[in-house]
Amino acid sequence: MASKNSTATKRADALRSIEAIVQAAAECLGRNPEASLSEIARAAGVGRVTLYGHFASRAEVVDAAMSRALDRGNEVLDAVDMTGDPRLALARYIEAGWHLVDQARALLAAAQRELSAGRILELHAGPAARVEALVARGRAEGVFRTDLPVAWMVNVLHAVMHSAAEEIRAGRLPSERAAGHITATVLAAFTPPGTPVPETGDGAHP
Amino acid sequence: MASKNSTATKRADALRSIEAIVQAAAECLGRNPEASLSEIARAAGVGRVTLYGHFASRAEVVDAAMSRALDRGNEVLDAVDMTGDPRLALARYIEAGWHLVDQARALLAAAQRELSAGRILELHAGPAARVEALVARGRAEGVFRTDLPVAWMVNVLHAVMHSAAEEIRAGRLPSERAAGHITATVLAAFTPPGTPVPETGDGAHP
Incomplete structure (x- = not known):
């Protein structure tokens, strides 16, 4: 039976490997959405067996890389001033959010291949909630339209942002x-x- | 060496098989974007070997089914009155075009997995040209904005249509x-x- 110490060491090793894999995945998939798991393992400095020990599938690796990118994105969006004129706040949100989408567009392409639309939406819950609150405030203040559902308007913003990412890629x-x-x-x-x-x-x- | 007649018969058989496969692919993928080639072959009443004789890959089958759907779509769009007030013409185009997107959304999901964004765009050249001409006319008549490129505006329409398809699917x-x-x-x-x-x-x- 493993001693307490060696268990702790193993656990620390595992956490380090997982962190290295997720970081390498974000980088490799961010350059090329078709990057292979072998490439990702190599970039993380771990063997394929170790990678498969922690992640059951390519989809799990992509999911973890995407979660990480969105966690970082949420930190950036935390710094955006969402107060004042809702139209100016929306412009500031787009300016900041756009750079995130632009940086993550290859990763998003990988996610669109590997993950369900529902899961991608779930991962975007943080940004979506911010836009939802802003749209609701803009409607209450009479500067945004109220004849379309809030969810639809949030969706329009994301659709236009993502289509811009595709236009750039093309x-x-x-x-x-x-x-x-x-x-x-x-x-x-x-x-x-x-x-x-x-x-x-x-x-x-x- | 095959006689002229048997060559003609074989060619006619091949054309019939291809037509049956493309039709079955459009139907099967239209119900389920993950429909397998075996399912498609079965629905077409041909063997897998015959299917693989005509199509080198799943991507080729999806491409043929998507081309067929867009050919049909272009026929429907031919009947839309694109004259008069460009805003009314756009509303008529959306009404007709939307039903096509709605009907083809599972097939489009299959295409997004199998085909490049560039190829999907190429297949949409017919609809895109119609919208482009309408947007250009609306700009010339002063009812559509001229501060954004025509290509961007065409893209916004398609992005909003396709995001609606995803909202319905969800x-x-x-x-x-x-x-x-x-x-x-x-x-x-x-x-x-x-x-x-x-x-x-x-x-x-x-």
Whole structure:
């Protein structure tokens, strides 16, 4: 039977390996959504057997890498000022959130292949809750439309952000134009019928 | 060496098999994006060997089924009146196009797993050209915004349509609300800054 010490050592080793694998997965899949588990194990400095000891499938590795990216993303979004004019707050959220989507787009492509749409949505619960609260406040203050459901509006923002990521990946949109395009599009989409669409100067600021 | 007649017979048999496989693929994948090639062969009334004789991979089968669905879709879209007020034309296009996206959403899910984003885009060239022409006309007539690229606006329409398909699949949006939501969202997104968003009564008609 293993001594208390060696159990603790083994556990510490396992935690270190898992951390190394998740970090390597985020990096490898972030460069290439088709990166193999062998590549990820190599980048993590562990053997394939160790990787398979901790993760039952490629989907589990992708899930862990995606969770990690979203945890980091939530930390960045914590720093965004969501107070004041909801349109300005939305522009700030898009500016910060967009960079996260842009950085994570290869990882997201891997997630879309390996994970269910429901699981991807679940992982995005943090960002979704922020946008939901902002949309609800903008509706209460009369600057966002109330004739469409809040969930639909949150979904429109994410759809437009992710389609921008695909446009960039396809070489049809320069990365530095994306936040402006997304903001100009979504602020217009959220404007109550009968009210003028805000002038954003290509969406940088309403 | 085969006689002229038997060659013609073989060719006719091959065409019949291919047609049956593509039709079965569209039906099976339209019900379940994970339908196996064995299921598709069975539904087509051909053996797996015959299927593999005509299609080198699952991706080729999915590609053929998707091409077929888009050919049919283009026929339906041919019947849509794209003249008159560009906002009304867009609403009619969404009404017709939406039903096609809705019907083909499982097939599209299969395509997203098997085909590259570039290939999916290429297959959508027909619908994309129609929207492009309409957006360009709406801009020339001053009813659609000119501060964002036409390609981006076409992409926004498709992103919102496809995200509606995912919302329905996830059970978060009743199918019969989709066209109204898409129209209300996209007409607002296309409105020139400084101009009021059209009242659509939940987007059914501007």
